[in-house]
Amino acid sequence: MLLEMGQSHLFEHWPEPGVDDEQKRAFFDQVARLNSSYPGGLASYINTARELLADSKAGKNPFDGFTPSVPSGESLTFGDNSFVQFEETGVREMQNAAFVLVAGGLGERLGYNGIKVALPRESSSGTCYLQHYIESILALQDASSRLVEGGSPKQIPFVIMTSDDTHARTLELLESNSYFGMNPTQVKLLKQEKVACLDDNVARLAVDPRNKYVIQTKPHGHGDVHSLLYSSGLLNLWRHAGLRWVLFFQDTNGLLFKAIPAALGVSATKQYHVNSLAVPRKAKEAIGGIAKLTHADGRTMVINVEYNQLDPLLRATGYPDGDVNCETGYSPFPGNINQLILELGPYIEELTKTGGAIQEFVNPKYKDASKTSFKSSTRLECMMQDYPKTLPPTARVGFTVMDIWLAYAPVKNNPEDAAKVPKGNPYHSATSGEMAVYRANSLILKKAGVKVDDPVLQVFNGQEVEVWPHVTWKPKWALTFADVTSKVSGSCSISQKSTLVVNGSNIFLEDLSLDGALVINSVIDAEVKVGGSVQNKGWILENVDYKDTSAPEEVRIRGFRINKVEQLEKTYNEPGNFCLKA
Numbered sequence: 128m129l130l131e132m133g134q135s136h137l138f139e140h141w142p143e144p145g146v147d148d149e150q151k152r153a154f155f156d157q158v159a160r161l162n163s164s165y166p167g168g169l170a171s172y173i174n175t176a177r178e179l180l181a182d183s184k185a186g187k188n189p190f191d192g193f194t195p196s197v198p199s200g201e202s203l204t205f206g207d208n209s210f211v212q213f214e215e216t217g218v219r220e221m222q223n224a225a226f227v228l229v230a231g232g233l234g235e236r237l238g239y240n241g242i243k244v245a246l247p248r249e250s251s252s253g254t255c256y257l258q259h260y261i262e263s264i265l266a267l268q269d270a271s272s273r274l275v276e277g278g279s280p281k282q283i284p285f286v287i288m289t290s291d292d293t294h295a296r297t298l299e300l301l302e303s304n305s306y307f308g309m310n311p312t313q314v315k316l317l318k319q320e321k322v323a324c325l326d327d328n329v330a331r332l333a334v335d336p337r338n339k340y341v342i343q344t345k346p347h348g349h350g351d352v353h354s355l356l357y358s359s360g361l362l363n364l365w366r367h368a369g370l371r372w373v374l375f376f377q378d379t380n381g382l383l384f385k386a387i388p389a390a391l392g393v394s395a396t397k398q399y400h401v402n403s404l405a406v407p408r409k410a411k412e413a414i415g416g417i418a419k420l421t422h423a424d425g426r427t428m429v430i431n432v433e434y435n436q437l438d439p440l441l442r443a444t445g446y447p448d449g450d451v452n453c454e455t456g457y458s459p460f461p462g463n464i465n466q467l468i469l470e471l472g473p474y475i476e477e478l479t480k481t482g483g484a485i486q487e488f489v490n491p492k493y494k495d496a497s498k499t500s501f502k503s504s505t506r507l508e509c510m511m512q513d514y515p516k517t518l519p520p521t522a523r524v525g526f527t528v529m530d531i532w533l534a535y536a537p538v539k540n541n542p543e544d545a546a547k548v549p550k551g552n553p554y555h556s557a558t559s560g561e562m563a564v565y566r567a568n569s570l571i572l573k574k575a576g577v578k579v580d581d582p583v584l585q586v587f588n589g590q591e592v593e594v595w596p597h598v599t600w601k602p603k604w605a606l607t608f609a610d611v612t613s614k615v616s617g618s619c620s621i622s623q624k625s626t627l628v629v630n631g632s633n634i635f636l637e638d639l640s641l642d643g644a645l646v647i648n649s650v651i652d653a654e655v656k657v658g659g660s661v662q663n664k665g666w667i668l669e670n671v672d673y674k675d676t677s678a679p680e681e682v683r684i685r686g687f688r689i690n691k692v693e694q695l696e697k698t699y700n701e702p703g704n705f706c707l708k709a
């Protein structure tokens with residue numbers, strides 16, 4: 128097959144039979160793996176690569192024939208009646224859902240040496256992303272089964288897509304923490320394989336420069352999640368178990384689960400086959416734009432246009448300024464946060480046709496204008512949000528826009544690059560990711576009637592951020608706005624320098640005045656009323672420079688550490704009714 132596919136160069140420097148036989152066998156093992164892990168096999172990979180490389184060389188626009196326009200979608204306002212209604216519907220539907228986290232990426236822009244899901248979401252409680260995600264899913268599972276009468280409690284399946292770069296460390300993180308309270312059988316890890324690299328425009332496979340018996344490989348992108356789910360057989364198991372929704376999400380977004388209940392509510396109410404979550408997007412921000420594309424022949428689709436493609440597409444179709452903000456101060460195209468909700472039935476139907484293959488693209492870095500050779504080997508890639516591209520026109524494809532402060536705070540950029548982000552655009556750094564959690568929680572409490580002091584501006588690692596009171600709570604305390612309002616009453620206030628860590632479910636804030644740090648831990652059967660005036664020196668943020676290698680990496684990249692000077696910490700380990708009146 129390799130010879131037929133023009134790959135004879137792979138064998139050019141092979142010694143005669145009997146020499147290096149072990150390594151030659153390993154070579155064919157790798158070829159077999161590359162062949163079986165790609166829908167259609169290696170030959171089809173090479174053929175597609177040739178077509179895409181020829182298009183790229185000819186400068187063909189992948190959206191040729193399509194004109195972009197601004198689509199209309201569901202736009203939600205946090206806390207209003209319809210938002211609260213969507214949240215309730217979403218929580219009810221949650222027991223028919225499965226979650227899929229794509230976490231095979233290395234996070235090259237962040238440059239962190241560990242896996243990204245092990246990073247703390249915020250450092251007041253120290254909870255890492257993976258723990259927060261699992262605790263959110265478990266809390267949703269409990270809340271959903273409480274809402275649905277007579278329903279037997281179901282376990283929400285949780286799939287994590289890993290890669291060779293992240294698999295072992297993800298598994299280790301789960302196992303060394305007892306799966307953060309989730310039943311181990313509830314979690315499935317699916318490892319994506321890398322794909323072969325290509326050396327030139329005729330798609331000659333690239334040999335590893337250090338070992339002529341190894342083909343160079345690189346990641347194929349998060350689009351692999353669809354073929355992996357399909358071939359795993361999980362989708363049909365889920366269908367037989369009566370599930371209806373699959374929710375996809377990415378590795379570092381500390382706010383995501385604040386948007387999930389309402390977003391699922393929208394899917395269920397509008398009966399969307401595909402629902403993408405979006406936020407207002409700043410021009411040139413590194414998030415894809417959701418656009419309606421209309422083809423010359425009349426076809427239309429609502430689809431993500433990736434951030435590197437939006438500007439050229441706009442310039443080519445009558446928007447001479449390309450990707451710019453409109454009078455609202457934002458790009459007219461909503462920003463895709465890559466939280467997709469797919470309805471399981473139509474999803475299985477589609478994958479049965481495609482095998483889960485997603486339209487691919489190639490992005491070679493050419494040496495010069497002749498476009499005949501590459502600076503380094505390239506490969507085909509695919510993105511999970513391109514799934515709708517093959518859907519029939521009858522498919523119900525929609526999107527839901529929510530506020531940025533509520534829904535999106537990824538950690539993608541290293542401190543140096545974050546500090547260079549144009550003023551007014553989000554940093555997407557470890558610093559902004561943590562501050563966004565405090566801001567969202569503070570704003571939610573404010574909306575629930577708590578008097579929360581305004582933030583101060585502070586600079587960490589060259590990034591100016593709003594510092595709100597450090598408020599953090601466990602998902603089991605509150606998943607929805609209605610949960611928060613049911614747990615806060617009377618006249619409560621929180622000063623700017625305060626820290627509030629709520630680590631329990633039945634904790635009620637009643638006439639609490641907080642000026643300092645307060646940590647409350649409780650078991651499920653303890654009902655704790657928290658009130659009175661708490662005043663102490665609190666927890667203070669101290670600057671840490673990202674170049675200071677004496678600090679742990681996760682501290683350095685956020686630019687501060689918490690000095691826990693003084694706090695009131697109370698733990699309620701026994702069932703019963705308690706009252707903390709400071």
Ligand SMILES: O=c1ccn([C@@H]2O[C@H](COP(=O)(O)OP(=O)(O)O[C@H]3OC[C@@H](O)[C@H](O)[C@H]3O)[C@@H](O)[C@H]2O)c(=O)[nH]1
Pocket residue numbers: 229230231232233288290346347348349376377378379413414415431433434462463464465510512539
């Ligand atoms: O091969 C891969 C690559 C990436 N991933 C995962 O996919 C997720 C997204 O990866 P990246 O952070 O590199 O994605 P990008 O920032 O380039 O863009 C992504 O997020 C922002 C959206 O607006 C974009 O439309 C979306 O493509 C991560 O969770 C990552 O771990 C894989 O699981 N496998």
Ligand SMILES: [Mg+2]
Pocket residue numbers: none
């Ligand atoms: Mg990327």
